[in-house]
Amino acid sequence: MSRNRDIITTVDVVILTLTQDGLCVLLTERENAPFQCVRALPGGFIRPDEDKTAEDAALRVLAQKIGVHDVHLEQLMSFSGPDRDPRGYSVSVAHIALVPPSVIPEDGLLVPVRNVHGLAFDHDEILAVAVERLRRKSAYSSAPAALIESPFTLPELYGAYSAILGMTPDPSSFRRKVLAVGAITPTGTSRPGGGQGKGRGGKTYVLPNEEVRTFDITFKPSVL
Amino acid sequence: MSRNRDIITTVDVVILTLTQDGLCVLLTERENAPFQCVRALPGGFIRPDEDKTAEDAALRVLAQKIGVHDVHLEQLMSFSGPDRDPRGYSVSVAHIALVPPSVIPEDGLLVPVRNVHGLAFDHDEILAVAVERLRRKSAYSSAPAALIESPFTLPELYGAYSAILGMTPDPSSFRRKVLAVGAITPTGTSRPGGGQGKGRGGKTYVLPNEEVRTFDITFKPSVL
DNA sequence: ACAATAGTGTCTTTAAGACATTATTCA
């Protein structure tokens, strides 16, 4: 009979970013059993004498295993059960991080989420929950701004929303709403040369306090 | 040096309901150390050989310790650290349940949340997070309907929203929105005698599928 | 009949969708 203290406690992190290939997740290839050589979310054991909290454990794992530092983590949810880890009954506290592509290390295994399947453990499910959470949150917050380089132009931000929501809000309404609600703050400077180096340049913005703001309302698909 | 498997894994449940005294939480008085005789949220160890998941553990604890059955649980978040439980480093997966008063056992320790303080462990904090979550969710969902007896009349539901949001939306707009969005379904029957046995009776409604629905929009305070 | 509560109708106001128009930059 297994005792409570035989339960394995771990953390996993879903690091999401947005590239030309759409929404991507940072994965690792497992070096050891179980699931050796299989792709997985970055994660590891909680070390009681090193980690004050599960979030600390997640930050430590990111720094040690994949060289990602100083990211804002949010707790996603916990996953538990006897079968999710072959080593035994486990509880994993999953976290989510929204980062711009520049935070991803050069040698990082960044994969478009639509191509991800067959991850180790129950990481396919964790990823699905994370993506679902991001999509929901994007409809009523500035979350997509956290996935792109800062500062950014309004058309760039619009593109991020469109990519994540899978729809195109009316550009004019989009501007009005995002600016009215104070979700982003102008830097005062402009970027020459538009997105692809063509056309008019755009004013740039940043997230105030690097923080994602929530709105009162939800973006709906435009008819166009 | 402590090993990962020395971590204690538990569940805690915040059972919320709405009475004449406002939002209330169901507590227990601890029978054993630590925190003997101190009030706490219902909770207990995850038993790997009995509980398939943390949620199962929470349901088992509710059934065994306080005689609450068949409630819908939602995961709140996990709390972890070396100091939250004097027995050692612990991870607790906290859950939240929204129930009508009738689900609370006769001998249950039901306390208005505004009077709650000095709970065992970090349960004050867990309760605060749960209440915050309920308040947020109430602004864009039918969550308050889960806290009152079903079926209910529209004025009763309106009262639930007002109590939880701490504001009074315009009653007319409230009706329009709640009905338009299909958040509640009419039973076809009416209740005689109004709320306090006076005045006109009201049509009654239930949550479709007993499920809380989310809206696209947010209730704002009316000027009145 | 009257008091009390439930429910409806409609005017005003706000804000979103649609889309034409103007502005700026680079080749």
Place this chain on the structure above:
DNA sequence: TGAATAATGTCTTAAAGACACTATTGT
């Protein structure tokens, strides 16, 4: 100068707030 993109303006439409009004029930 023209192509490409950024930004603004304005008309229409949908929906929320305000609030007067009607409806139903119990005493």
